[in-house]
Amino acid sequence: MSRPVFVIWAAFGLLAALAVWVYAPGLHGSFLFDDFANLPSLGATGPVQDLPTFWRYVTSGSADPLGRPLSLLSFLLDARDWPADPFPFKRTNLCLHIVNGLLLWQLLRGLGLLIHPEDVSPPGRTRVERAALLAAGMWLLHPLFVSTTLYVVQREAMLPTLFTLTGLLLWLKGRIAFASGRPGWGVAWLMVGLVGCTGLATLSKANGLLLPALALAIEVTLPRRAHERLEPWKCAAYKTAMTVLAVIPASVIGVYLLYQGWHGVVHGISAIRAWSLGQRLMTEPRVLLDYLDLLWLPRPFTPGLFNDHIQASVSLWSPSSTLPALLAIATLIIGALMLRRRLPAVAAAILFYFVGQSIESSSIALELYYEHRNYLPALLMFWPLALWLSDVPQVHAQAAFGRQPDPRHWRLKSGLALVLLIGLAAMTHARASLWGNTHEQALLWAELNPASPRAQVNAAQAEMNAGHAELAVRRLVPALRRAPDESQLALNLLAARCQLGNLDPATLESAAGALRTTRDTGTLLVSWFQRAINQTELSPCPQLDLDAVERLLLAALANPRLTDQPGRRQDLYYLQGYIALARRQPDLALAYFDRALDQQVRVTAAFQQAALLGSAGYPGHALAHLDHYQAKRDLEAQPVLGMPRIHAWVLARQAYWEKELARLRNTLLADQRNQNSPAR
Template identity: 25%
Template sequence: MNIQVKKAQKIQLCCVFLLVITLCLYFIYAQAKGLTWQFDDFANLKGLATADSYQGIINFVFGGGAGPTGRPISLLSFIPNVNDWPNNPWGFVQVSLFWHVLNSLLVFFIAYKLFSIQDKFQNNAWWMACFTTFFWCFSPMQVSSILMPVQRMTLVSAFFSLITLAYYIWWRIKYAGKSSLWQLVTMSLFVSLGVLLSLYSKENGVLTILYIGLCEILLLNDLAKPVYKKLWFFWSKLSLIIVPLFLLLYGLVTWKGITNNFNYYREFDLSERLATELIILFDYIKQIVIPRAIDFGPFHDDYKIYDWSMYQTWLALSFWVLIIISVVYLFIKNPKTVWVKFLTFSILFFLAAHLIESTFIPLELYFEHRNYVAILGVSLLIAVLIAESLYVVTSKFIVWFFVFIYSAIQIYSTQQVTSIWGQPLVAAELWAMRHPESARAIQTLSWQYRLYDFEDASIKILNEFYQKHPEHISVGMGTMIQMCSTSAHSPKNLKVYFYGLIDHSSKVKAPLELTTGLASLGGLIREGRCTGVALDDYQNFLYKLLTLPRVQKNPKIRHHINYEIALNYQYSGNQQLYIDFAKKAFYDYPSLSIAQIIALKLFQMHENQAAMRWIDESLSYAPTNAAKKSWIVSLSSLKNSIKQTDESLKIVDKSHE
């Protein structure tokens, strides 16, 4: 009876703790209620505008381009916010907070189970799990994952990753020593499903397998084996090495594409990325353990690029090599010492969580949300260090006093960060001051100035930045767009500025910038709002962009430029050249929307047979992932409509005969 009472009390305490966590999280994040959209939101969420029907939902969920998988599970999680788009980013954050609370519950379960199987921590497992959860969910490093609407992808992927890890830990403890082959099969199927769901939410979900391997080898290895020792030895070691082997194989198979991506897409090469990430990983740890509210934010595109000729790179490499060797050595020498096991696990778990986003994959250098799951290892370690201190320090009051102060710093830092996000203009000015070399920070500040009708200030900061950094052509185009949108600039000034864009186009280091604002600028020129800049000038600019080596090697960039050229021909009345260049844009980067537009244009030109042939051809370019169904449904429906119209016209023609 006493055991049942204690269990009931623990359940009640857990519920109270979860309720308190939820209320505190909502209160702190409610400080950001006035927040606005961020740079990746429109590109990934604009499809919500038409996701109010079955076909619209299918197109949105299976039409994602944020990663190789399309991330349909994450995109599905945005459907509840269809009515919040595009005017209510706070509505997105509220749903994201719900996911964060679910993840916090899973973190508590994982921590409690891991601590409760350690003899030394059994009596302290509950409060240690509470502190782990508190540190994890209130870390200021988590703020951007929740307040950037599109980063719900991170939260959803983490949910499936954490629930898979939680299930594995529960299964491992429950079936220790049972020697059940069927249970091994059941567990393997559940883990596989969880990894797939996490993977199709965000690609780093595949790391869940590695998390399980680290848990097994470092924290669960003392438990009796759940199946035959040889079979379990194979399963556990496979879970530890399969992801690194997969990444190695992926790197070898796609090596040419990876190097081309670095050479023609990024402003840094592979060597510089590896050197810089060594330092960034150290910065992440520093920000997690000793947070400074002023250093958090969405803009880190100005992060200094390091190479192997700099002493900082070698210091960082020496630091990580020393840390890894030391913790592995400690674990080998003291495999039964609890704090050593958690220290080793925490360091390796943190590094494992960055195995994809901080190695050779040609992604951007620095994002805070990459630490969303990685913080779990640090959180567990801090709880262990507190527990160990209570055994060592004579006065427990001193330990709890410092824990209280440290916890207060965490909460205060998070509250400061969220309150900054809740004041978009103040946040934009602060981020621009902290990151004066960040093109995104300057563009965001310019946008905020424009919202408050500070047009002159908006143009001024863009122009000043562009004069210093002509390689950031997106800023130059943003300046041009605003100049065209006001009547305060003469045709001569607009023409001179536009020719400056043409001259500086060859200096671009990150070709993606060529597409940022290109459609808006083209629209203004075609509407005649950029007086002094003729359509021929813009067309020559686009043709020059196509001659740039980095553009010639980058089909995604050519896609945008070719479609702008097509729109210019459409505006001038040359429908055939419009179709030709629209097809070039499609071949460079197959898009369902462009396939539909071309078919409809051919239909409008009464070339019904050509329209149907084009639909058949474009279907051969449909992606092989889950988005293929969306292509087939949409284009087949369009083809049937054209076919029915064509047959109706033939019947009418025959009746006239």
């Protein structure tokens, strides 16, 4: 290994070591939010210790049509059951982040040598490589990506980046093979890169489908001299391969996004969203500009994981920043296309960024804002700045490129590059330290997101866990006054007052009012009501007895936003049965459980409800509920195409539910016999 090569690899080693140091304080943080929605599948059907449990686990994903099985598979590196220790998960995420930084360095190095003449002087080539390393270092140490790297579940954003970078490197290798007169090898590398890696990236998360489009975003910015290196027949063969492997797949994705936009505007979207798809499309330019602000004006602390405070645009003039943001995004994209030959690195960074955002920030009705959506799109973001700091021109000035830079300018730019890296590392270290302290993190996020109900609830829960319910009450009262239909605020205020022992009728009525008007809350109602019902037996809050809990549940049942949905009706009837069971009214509980099952016939619901009846001491009622399920079983809906369908096939192939139901039935029959046998 030559000395310059050794030096640059040693420099990357120092960057990697610096990344480990700045992230180390955050490795001891806890799981957060969506971690608890996704990771428990590790133990949902038992510890993943054999092939049957392995296949049940890997096919259990439902976030995308394909279920993100590679992301699920990667979690097995860290645990085989749930609950689990978060440290191994965060450690693996950090290792993956560093590997992505390494691949990014190699990609930018290859792009730099492709853009610039092959016959530049060795010092010029060294500056290209230095620029690539500097750009990769700025990305690796940027504080914005702490909320991806230390948020365990966002490995689902990191793995597609790994496969996208690998695919782009293989695409470059294929392009070089075409230029060298080896079209067969060129096609092979393109197939592996643009087809194989796209498949792997997509099996990690759906935005992996963008890999061919990202390759095209770079391709259109390459200077003419990069194309002139291909002889006419090589150029024709390369264009044909790229048309088949990149242009057509990218066009299919574009058509799909247009269809999603048309369908969402014409037919509407899920009622769980507080905005229409048209409003989302007007809002996203504002969101993208805010992302760019966070990327180019980094700061140690940001709003983090909370996005429910984002105000959707209701017209091009409300908020007033809507139209300017839309025009700014359009100007950036058009400008990049017009200047792509003169400023290829700048154009590539801009086009790559917006193509990378095209799935999650356009016509699919996802939430409006998440910081982790920048992880992949921002890969090329700092490359133009690094080229300038390394005295690498982006234009044809080959003679100027071969000259040594002015020593004074070189020292100044080198110093600036060092300051940038140190500044980014310091901010990332500060932010990672916050991620290692869940209590302080919750309080700061609430301070940075005063209009976010989720942030205020998260902080209030942290205060209650620390034994300061009075602080939680002080926080939640004004928040609920601003948003009286937010059930999460109302229910947590109720819990805080219970902890203080002074639950008053006004708080109960506020909670009931919120439940009558709230939007779909997902699993919040079931989890809260189950805890509340269980706690009535312990009497930590005498005012919140079963009668009070039932009044709150009846308020939720009066909310058409909830009862219009079969799944949510099932939850509410299930909770009525749960209350009846707590009152030792098994006949009523069975009636409610049967009614809940009728809303959506699901074996999981039948099994859970029968198990509850059995564990409460009513095996005969549990058997009757299983019989009710058997009578309705033909009405059970089959999953749609995709991973849910495969998961259902795996369960059927293993006869999983037949075995579980038979085991439960045998247990219930034995319990019933014991109940009916004469006392000894």
